Amino acid sequence: MSPELSRRSLLLGGGALVAGATLAAAGAAAAIDQATPEPTGRRLSAAGRTQAGVARPATPQRNALHAVFAVPDTSRLQRDLAALGSAILALLDGPSQTPNPTLPDGPGDLTVHVGLGPRPLRAIDPSLPGATPMPSFARDDAIAADRRDGDLLVALASSDAGALRPALDHLLQAVPTLVPLWAEHGFRAAGEGTVARNPLGYLDGIIVPEGQDELDENVWITSGPLAGATVCVLRRLRLDRRAFTALDVPARDGVIGRHADGRPLSGGGPRTQVDLQAKTPEGEYLVPARAHARAAHPSFTGSALMLRRGYAFDRGPDPTSGVDDAGLLFVCFARDLDAFVRTQLRLDEVDDLMTYATATASGSFLVLPGFSRTRPLGSPLFT
Amino acid sequence: MRPRPRLIPTTLAVVLGAVAALSAGACSSSQGSQELVRVPADAATITDAVERVAPGGTVLVAAGTYPEQVLLSTTDVTIRGEDRNATVITGEGKRPYGIVATADGARIENLTVRETTFYGVLVTGLHDENGPSAHNGDGYTRLDPDKFPPVRRFSIDHVTAANNGLYGIYAFDAHDGVIQDSYASGSADSGFYVGQCRQCGILVTGNVAERNAVGFENANASDSVMIAGNRFSGNRVGMTLISNYQEAFTPQRANTVVGNLLADNAEPDSPAQASGSFGLGLGISGGIENALTRNRISGNPVAGVQLANTEDLAAASNAFTGNAFEGNGVDLANTSATRAPAAGNCADGTPTTSPADLLAPCPGTAAQPAAPLEGTSVPRGTSFLRVASPVAQPDMGAWTGQAAPLPARVTMPDPAGFPVPPADFLAAMSGTA
Known part of the structure; x- marks a missing residue:
């Protein structure tokens, strides 16, 4: 099947899902007087070939909590990961009739995935994907030292923002030795699939791998003991909205390479890929030479196409500088760390959007293969 | 590949229509049987003539204007104009191609191709039953050399390519050919382009490129490529040797660049170079092991030569010997990023450099310091359709009969036969009508 066909059928499938969701919402509104409200979102299995929350659900939940920890004692890692995995399964995949004091309304579409940072990976095997930390961009x-290259990531996402912190605190009881480094609560604008408006008012996540073939090609490690793993990069980017919105609209569009409705400056509709070669008769690129859509295009680096599922954050003014501590927690997944590293090095050289972004936390994590009751979380690392 | 379309929005619908027409023509193509087909005496159009001509035959085109695009898919065919300056194929600013050759042994000679939106003359192995498929790339796929083996044996000789929206004369995924004594101006990308081949066996010689965004460009064409005795002067950028991950076969390496004139590349009457370059004689981005010998590199106001990285690919081990540098902003500059520092690029003589301690004697291996280049004010681009037309170009003369098929390999000239060219090298072919 050609990528075109698979993409088209997937888009059609996405449309059907949206229609379904709308109907479900109408049903929920009609049932509002019921004593127990239905949990938001469809329940997802935590067990599987891959961890939940990376590619499933296809439309990221609106809220997320990314929590990064230090692992003081890596010799306990195999036990700790197994305990954490068991706790996740018990919390999310338990019988729905069982009373659940952590999540009284049930888990809904809550997902949790776990990744390991460079230091513990090196301790296990320096040749593991993600064992080498990212270079300094x-x-x-x-970036403060304790906000770079953390050891362990627990990423939770849910339609219900109120479910995130109780679930995290509950899971941490299984791994009491973890030391919290930083955490970010994020929220996504309304959107379809991975496409949602970012804090600068432009649509993000338009060109991502879709469908099993593209995910297998670009996102998942597909062979060996780590089959079902992927490499996640987090970049907490404070965005200077004031400076960006001080530009007039055509200048903003030029920094991004698309209009605010998603249409590329090279023409087409909101989901059209940018045409990197399109020029005016005078020889100027229609998508400017330093536009983000050009700079970040994977063809220039020969990289895998990254799956991007970022979340906005907003903590109000920074107490010392007074600058708004608001922006985007960039979240991407790819089959190797190089896809992000090569792209970010390129962005540092040729992307005008970087003028408006300041990284305030950063890390890379090997999101472990999927797990189940018979295949403990992290077990493929230790075989 | 640079094969991807640069769709100019106002002409998009027309372009798509033209592609559909090309596809229909290709589907119905059948091999002809005539040794010689004269246009318009035997066939009204060049396209009709190409349908009728036998393998190894000739299409001889009389003076006239031919508003068509020609797909040549029959082996060992010559398309020859009877009057280089008056046998004109025009894209009328709305059709993508002039002549596209996808068959081995193509000869295109003694004619003019003007005002196409993409390519004047293209020789390529990347095609399907509907014609060249280069324009179908969606930006995430690139040439699969196993699926599309290169077309072999070609000759482009005494062809004038003017006012084309992308490239004037273009060979990619093509081997064992010659581009010679031809002329290109008013190209919105480059006048001449050779790309995506290893052990290419390609000779580029005796050509003039002026008033283009870039005179001559090589992306990922390596090993046996000789660029000898050309005039790439009066463009925005004279020539480039680049590695490009968007195309197959990185990195670019080991070309012989000898006896060329790269002068005064700061021409306002040209389309803009899309990344904003201007005033540059030769740019090497991520290219390695090229031998640049006895070229005259002069009067380029930003830099005679600029070395830069392509992503993680360094410009390395390029050797400059016996070149005449004069009147450039700086003769040799290195602007490589620290992630891929230039290394082992060496030069004899005493060229000026940026930074001052850039060079080591040949041969060199050391990593080299870099510094940003001072910018210059860049004039706005001129529409490729409005760039001034060339002066009349030399004609091959009367046709003297069917030529033998092109040889399997190009006989490369001895580089020693190319001295430093004089400042007025090939000046008779330069200028505007």
Whole structure:
């Protein structure tokens, strides 16, 4: 099947899902007087070939909590990961009739995935994907040391923002030795699939791998003991909205390479890929030479296409600088760390959007293969 | 590949229509049987003539204007104009191609191709039953060399390509050919382009490129490529040797660049170079092991030569010997990023450099310091359709009969036969009508 066909059928499938969701919402409104409200979102299995929350659900839940920890004692890692995995299964995949004091309304579409940072990976095997930390990118020197390259990521996502912190706190009881480094509560604008408006007012996540074939090609490690794993990069980017919105609209569009409704400056509809070669008769690129859509295009680096599922954050003014501590927690998944590293190095050289972004936390994590009651979380690392 | 379309929005619908017409023509193509087909005496159009001509035959085109695009898919065919300056194929600013050759042994000679939106003359192995498929790339796929083996044996000789929206004369996924004594101006990308081949066996010689965004461009064409005795002067950028991950066969390596004139590349009457380059004689991005010998590189106001990285690919081990540098902003500059520092690029003589301690004597291996280049004010681009037309170009003369099929390999000239060219090298072919 050609990528075109698979993409088209997937888009059609997505449309059907949206229609279904709308109907379900109408049903929920009609049932509002019921004593127990229905949990939001469809329940997802935590067990599987891959961990939940990376590619399923296809439309990311609106809320997420990304929590990053130090692992003081890596010799306990196999036990700790197994305990964490068991706790996740018990919390999310338990019988729905069982009373659940952590999530009284049930888990809904809550997902949890777990990844390991470079230091513990090196301790297990320096040749593991993600065992080498990312290089320092432009202006990364300003990131505090305890907000770089953490050891362990627990990423939770749910339609119900109120479910995230109780679930995390509950899961951490299984791994009491973890030391919290930083965490970010994020929210997504309304959207379909991975496409949602970012804090600068532009649509993000338009060109991502879709469907099993594209995910297998670009996102999942597909062979060996780590089959079903993927490499996640988190970049907490404070965005200077004031400076960006001080530009007039055509200048903003030029920084991004698309209009606010998603249409590329090279023409077409909101889901059209940018045409990198399109020029005016005078020889100027229609998508400007330093536009983000051009700079981040994977063809220039020969990289895998990253699955991007970022979340906005907003913590109000920074107490010391007074600058709004708001922006985007960039979240991507790819089959190797190089896909992000090569792209970010390129962005540092040729992307005008970087002018408006300041990284305030950063990390890379090997999101472990999927797990189940018979295949403990992390077990493929230790075989 | 640069094969991807640069769709100019106002002409998009027309372009798509033209592609459909090309496809229909290709589907119905059948091999002809005539050794010689004269246009318009035997066939009203060049396209009709190409349908009728036998393998190894000739299509001889009389003076006239031919508003068509020609797909040549029969082996060892010559398309020859009877009057280089008056046998004109025009895209009228709305059709993508002039002549596309997808068969081995193609000869295109002694004619003019103008005002196409993509390519004047294209020789390529990347095609399907509907014609060249380069324009179908969606930006996430690139040439699969196993699926599309290169077309072999070609000759483009005494062809004038003017006012084309992308490239004037273009060979990619093509081997064992010659581009010679031809002329290109008013191209919105480059006048001449050779790309995507290893052990290419391609000779580019005796050509003039002026008033283009870039005179001559090589992306990922390596090993046996000789660029000898050309005039790439009066463009925005004279020539480039680049590695490009968007195309197959990175990195670019080991071309012989000898006896060329790369002068005064700061021409306002040209389309813009899309990344904003201007005032540059030769740019090497991520290219390695090229031998640049006895070229005259002069009067380029930003830099005679600029070395840069392509992503993680360094410009490395390029050797400059016996070149005449004069009157450039700086003769040799290195602007490589720290992630892929230039290394082992060496030069003899005493060229000026940026930074000052850039060069080591040949041969070199050391990593080299870099510094940003000072910018210059860049004039706005001129529409490719409005760039001034060339002066009349030399004609091959009367046709003297069917030529033998092209040989399997190009006989490369001895580089020693190319001295530093004089400042007025090939000046008779330069200028505007």
